[in-house]
Amino acid sequence: MYHTPNTTYTIYVPTFLDDVLLSQMLITDLNAELLKKNWLTPELVREIESCFPTKEEISNTSEGDNIRDLDAFKAKAAKLLPHGRIFVSFKQLDQVSKMFLDAWAINKVHAAKRISCFYSPSLNKICQVHDDPVKRRKVDPSVKLLYKCPFQIRYSFMKYSKDPSKKKPNIFYRIKISGVNYEHTCQLSTVFHRESKQKNGTLQPNLNGLNDIIGLLREKPNLKPDLLRPLLLKYIPYYKAIDAKFIRNFRQSYSLDHPPIR
Numbered sequence: 001m002y003h004t005p006n007t008t009y010t011i012y013v014p015t016f017l018d019d020v021l022l023s024q025m026l027i028t029d030l031n032a033e034l035l036k037k038n039w040l041t042p043e044l045v046r047e048i049e050s051c052f053p054t055k056e057e058i059s060n061t062s063e064g065d066n067i068r069d070l071d072a073f074k075a076k077a078a079k080l081l082p083h084g085r086i087f088v089s090f091k092q093l094d095q096v097s098k099m100f101l102d103a104w105a106i107n108k109v110h111a112a113k114r115i116s117c118f119y120s121p122s123l124n125k126i127c128q129v130h131d132d133p134v135k136r137r138k139v140d141p142s143v144k145l146l147y148k149c150p151f152q153i154r155y156s157f158m159k160y161s162k163d164p165s166k167k168k169p170n171i172f173y174r175i176k177i178s179g180v181n182y183e184h185t186c187q188l189s190t191v192f193h194r195e196s197k198q199k200n201g202t203l204q205p206n207l208n209g210l211n212d213i214i215g216l217l218r219e220k221p222n223l224k225p226d227l228l229r230p231l232l233l234k235y236i237p238y239y240k241a242i243d244a245k246f247i248r249n250f251r252q253s254y255s256l257d258h259p260p261i262r
């Protein structure tokens, strides 16, 4: 329901909500029940579908990958998930985001009042890095840190009671989108999507090989991308879609901020 930008958006209230709220269930059971529900009303589903990529917005590469147009994504994300839009629960926003982002080949991550992209650095990254700060940069294995994808939808709970006697489980609060960044530095492609869905184990690059490349980059910081690409492919073989952005990020992570050793 869009009249002009910055007008109010329809809040879609699922029909089950009244019944559930009027039931005599314990609040903990109610919470469990509501977390399992499908919060997408038919109107909301229609709206999400209207924001799916069109055929023209998906290009097919000769390697059999399908890449979605980033500008088209940004325009549609701004339509569906604008700053200030209200959803009836965080679960509803979660389900809207999942349906929308899946269509754009983005694997949604939801944590700490934030919807982000799989290729964003995790908030709990701290516990995974090396204890020794000298080794930390060298052995960072995560593709998340290579892409540092900035996409995010942040939200806040509305009329949230801090008073413990009045506090309800989070599912009972409406939420409002409080911050957005529609940019992606990852690729909105089928290959990236598939890789992000794989189990963590397969996402770990071969570290010994990567360290060799990092060593090489330190010695030859201007190594040409067409030489760097096959080396990276060798050690990150499941990344068939290593593109210029990846190479640039890789180079920045490992060489430009470290002057070459002379």
Ligand SMILES: [Zn+2]
Pocket (backbone or CB within 6 Å): 106, 117, 118, 119, 120, 149, 150, 151, 183, 184, 185, 186, 187
């Ligand atoms: Zn991304």
